[in-house]
Amino acid sequence: MTKGGMETVEVFTSEGKGRGLKAVKEFLSGEVIFAEPAYAAVVFDSLTHLICHTCFKRQEKLHRCGQCKFAHYCDRTCQRGAWLNHKNECSAIKRHGKAPNENIRLAARIMWRIEREGGGLTEGSLVSIDDLQNHVENFGEEEKKELRADVESFIEFWPPQSQQFGMQYISHIFGVINCNGFTLSDQRGLQAVGVGVFPNLCLVNHHCWPNCTVIFNNGNHEAVRSMFHTQMRIELRALGKISPGEELTVSYIDFLNVSEDRRKQLKKQYYFDCTCEHCQKKIKDDLMLAVKEGEHKPSQDMVKEVIQFSKDTLEKINKARSEGVYHEVVKLCRECLKKQEPVLGDTNIYLLRILSIVSEVLSYLQMFEEAADHAKRMVDGYTKIYHPNNAQLGMAMMRAGVTHWHAGLIEAGHGMICKAYAILLVTHGPTHPITKDLEVMRVQTEMELRMFQQNEFMYYKMREAALQNQKIQVMPEPSAEASQDLFVKKQ
Numbered sequence: 001m002t003k004g005g006m007e008t009v010e011v012f013t014s015e016g017k018g019r020g021l022k023a024v025k026e027f028l029s030g031e032v033i034f035a036e037p038a039y040a041a042v043v044f045d046s047l048t049h050l051i052c053h054t055c056f057k058r059q060e061k062l063h064r065c066g067q068c069k070f071a072h073y074c075d076r077t078c079q080r081g082a083w084l085n086h087k088n089e090c091s092a093i094k095r096h097g098k099a100p101n102e103n104i105r106l107a108a109r110i111m112w113r114i115e116r117e118g119g120g121l122t123e124g125s126l127v128s129i130d131d132l133q134n135h136v137e138n139f140g141e142e143e144k145k146e147l148r149a150d151v152e153s154f155i156e157f158w159p160p161q162s163q164q165f166g167m168q169y170i171s172h173i174f175g176v177i178n179c180n181g182f183t184l185s186d187q188r189g190l191q192a193v194g195v196g197v198f199p200n201l202c203l204v205n206h207h208c209w210p211n212c213t214v215i216f217n218n219g220n221h222e223a224v225r226s227m228f229h230t231q232m233r234i235e236l237r238a239l240g241k242i243s244p245g246e247e248l249t250v251s252y253i254d255f256l257n258v259s260e261d262r263r264k265q266l267k268k269q270y271y272f273d274c275t276c277e278h279c280q281k282k283i284k285d286d287l288m289l290a291v292k293e294g295e296h297k298p299s300q301d302m303v304k305e306v307i308q309f310s311k312d313t314l315e316k317i318n319k320a321r322s323e324g325v326y327h328e329v330v331k332l333c334r335e336c337l338k339k340q341e342p343v344l345g346d347t348n349i350y351l352l353r354i355l356s357i358v359s360e361v362l363s364y365l366q367m368f369e370e371a372a373d374h375a376k377r378m379v380d381g382y383t384k385i386y387h388p389n390n391a392q393l394g395m396a397m398m399r400a401g402v403t404h405w406h407a408g409l410i411e412a413g414h415g416m417i418c419k420a421y422a423i424l425l426v427t428h429g430p431t432h433p434i435t436k437d438l439e440v441m442r443v444q445t446e447m448e449l450r451m452f453q454q455n456e457f458m459y460y461k462m463r464e465a466a467l468q469n470q471k472i473q474v475m476p477e478p479s480a481e482a483s484q485d486l487f488v489k490k491q
Contacts, residue, residue, distance in 0.1 A: 006034055011126050011203060014247055016275060019127075020205045021248045027238040029389065030426040033212065033248065034200065035233045039122070039129065040085070040109035041184060041196030045102050051186065051193045053086070054078035055218045055232050058186040058193065068093040081231075088112045092159050100157045106181070106195060107154055107173050115163040125199050132202050134175025138271040143178075150174050179270055182234065187218045187433045189395065198234050206270070207249035208262060208278040212236050213391050213427050214250050237427060239389040255386060256349055258285045287385055290345025298343045306343045310336055310350035317357060326361050333358035347381045355381070356396070359403060368407035375400035379416065394423030398438055405445055408463060410452050414445035 007024070014020030027033055043051045051058055052074040062072035063079060068090045073079040089108060093099050100108075110129060119130040139147060151170050158164075177195075180202045184194035201214060219232040236248065253265055259279040266274045277283065291303050298306075313336040320328040336354050344351045355378040362371035379393075379400045386393040401416030421438045428435045452459040 005124055006126055006200060008033060009126075009248065012247075014205055017205045017272070018133075019203055021126075021200075021203045023242050023244055023246050023248060025244055027242040029238055029240050030429065031238045032429065033236045033238060033242075035217075035235045036124070036198045036200045037231050037233045038184075038196035039125075039199055040106055040113055041194055041232075042102050042105045042109065043194045044192070047193050048072065048099070052078050054082040056184050056186065056194050056216075057218050058188075058191070065090060067091075068099070070099045085109055085112070088159070088162065092157060095159060096157050100153055102195060103150055103174065103177060104154050104157055106177055106197070107150070107170070108157060110173055110177075110197065111158070111165060111170075112162070122199075127199050127203055129173070129176065129197070129199060132176045132180060132199060134172045135179050135271045136171055136175040139175075147171060147174055147178075182214075182216075184216050188437070189216075189428075189434050201234055201236065204236065204248050204250050206252045206266065206272075206274065206276075208251055208255055208259075208274060208276045209283075209387060210249040210251045211239055211242050211246065212248050212250050213239055213389070215391065215428050215432065217432060235429070237429065239387065239426065254392060255390070256288070256352070256382075256392070258282075258288050258349070284385055287345075287347040288349045290347045292343060292345060296342075302343055306339055307350055309339055310354065314350075314353060321357075321361075326365055329361045330358060330365070330367075333361070346377065347384050349385075352378055352381045352385075360399065363399070363403045363406070366406075368403055372400070372404045372407040372409055372412075375403045376412070389423055389426045391423070391427040394420050394427055395434075397423065398434075401445075402441065405441070408460070410445060410448050410459070414442075414449045417442050417445055 008027075009021045010024055011019055012022050023033070041056070043053050043056065048070065049062070049072055051072070052062060053071045054073055055078055057074060059074050063075065065071040065073075065079070065086070070093050071082065071086055071090070073082060089105065089112070092108065099105065114129065119128060121128050136147070151167060151174065154170055154174075177197065180197055181195040182198050182201060183192045184196050185191060186193050204212065204214075213236075215235050215237060217233050217235055236250070242248070252270060253262060255262070257265065259282045263274050263279055266272060291298055313332055317329050317332050320326075320332065333354050337351075337358070340348075340351050340354065355374045359371045359375035359378055362368070362374065379397050382393050382396055397416050398420035401413050401420055404410075404413030404416060407413075417438065421435070421442050424432070424435045424438055430436075430439075448459070448463075451462070
């Protein structure tokens, strides 16, 4: 069995963690360590008619499968590329009468591939589906109940003419999905749109301050000749210099939580205790829980009261966002900021969460000047907390830069877009659609900045005339479905 592009890494036993991957050669910042196509992947239930089922890109017009009426594709190229994986699914959906939920569909796609190829190592894989951890023995009562329901639904959906599997093996597959299902995003990286299983990626252990990042690349089918097409895949990229023999790590969850909360989340979702230096020494916890200093330093009771108020407000905000009542979101955020600002420090995570939401929603409502002020404070806080090459920091910096640009604050906007571009060159690479978009913005804002520096009055007159003749670009609608965690956890 060839390693199929995995020659630069090797499996080893990582102390206290089980299996892991380490580098065989030196990697520099931004280098792709390995790329891996999905073993199996599906679109989320709520987006099956909006997202291509092959490349997971969001498109305005999709071609629907004429047989099952369920699967949707960008074009004939994507439809032909999907047929091997969709063939059995298509007939099963017709027989069943409707498509089952995403968990059942993903399990079925995995099983059909095992039926075709066996459960052992496949081309380019360092580990088989059979050998992946399922953690079923760690399930709580509620999870066991959900597992039984999933198994029953799967058996009901699974065609009688297909290879039959035992209950224990079906449970294993659902356990693998539960703790190894990787979040797939659309081509702009703005929304979580699906879930897939990538066996080699499952070998990469967690670290809260990792040396790698994982980016989903939707592939490219735009070239006329198919030999130049690239397939949908994940890419493991180095965040800095990695030496031969060094373990490769990624962060399974967003770093923007205090160490105790990160450890609880990791234990609940992935069934292990994080022993990384950042958790053990509580590094950056002081920044994330910062309060105002000086003569009017707030009391502990006041801090607790404001944090509880922030938590309660975030719940109300999530409800209002899910209902699309964005003016209510803004009102709640303003009320919360008024309470927070005399008490919480500039890097406090509860303040940063409100600033992130309000800047995004205000941008969507085209209230750019107020949004820019909040976005600036947000990225200033993020810069002090996140790894300098963190993808979340890069995306936030890009959003803040675009907001400043729309607000007419060209100097600050161009500076933020340049910083975002530098980060995303490392995390996403120069050919990723997001990086390409950012490069266009960088060139455009650089041109506008030169004009501004030469004649500020003329710049604003031309900008005003341009806005009168052309509708300003509407920012993407705020999405509550964006996921900052690496792996999907069934809710």
